[in-house]
Amino acid sequence: MKRTTGWRSQNHHIWGHIRDIAKQQPGGKKFSESQIHWMLKCDAVDQGYPTVEWIDGTVIPKSESKITTKEAYILIESIHAFADRHLLWLHEYNEKGKKIKMIGGIEIGKDF
Numbered sequence: 001m002k003r004t005t006g007w008r009s010q011n012h013h014i015w016g017h018i019r020d021i022a023k024q025q026p027g028g029k030k031f032s033e034s035q036i037h038w039m040l041k042c043d044a045v046d047q048g049y050p051t052v053e054w055i056d057g058t059v060i061p062k063s064e065s066k067i068t069t070k071e072a073y074i075l076i077e078s079i080h081a082f083a084d085r086h087l088l089w090l091h092e093y094n095e096k097g098k099k100i101k102m103i104g105g106i107e108i109g110k111d112f
Contacts, residue, residue, distance in 0.1 A: 001068055001069045008093070010069060010072040010073070010076065011064065011072070013076055014037075014064070014072065014075060014076060014079065015033075015037075016090075016091055017076070017079045017080075017083070017090050017091075018033050018036050018037050018040065018079075019033060020083075020088070020089065020090045020091055021036055021040075021079075021082075021083065021088055021090075022036055024088050024089070038061075040075070040078065040079050040082060041061035041064075041075065042061055043078055043082055044061065044074060044075045044078035044079070045061055047074055047077065047078045047081075048074050049061055049062070049071060049074045049075055049078065050062040050067065050071050080105075083103070084103070084104045084105075087103060087104075088103070089101045089102060089103050089108060090102055090103075094107070
């Protein structure tokens with residue numbers, strides 16, 4: 001099954017986290033959201049994110065437009081692990097649908 005798109009989809013989840021990470025770069029923005037996205041996909045390859053062979057034989061992460069819901073899940077979990085390793089907060093939605101900030105799966109206060 002192809003990854004989900006639209007509001008509160010896997011694609012929305014991934015790009016929301018990329019924006020969260022981009023906002024927390026030390027000294028202001030150094031890398032673009034696209035650069036962060038690419039780095040996170042490369043990081044996810046070690047967790048089982050799929051790859052394809054490029055023109056010169058180089059192995060690169062597969063385009064998200066071609067991934068399944070399971071593969072999108074791998075990317076999302078890899079992004080969560082990256083944020084946890086670097087003590088970065090990410091926005092998630094609680095069981096009531098309220099947007100909250102979390103670090104390591106624990107909700108943090110608004111003024112954190």
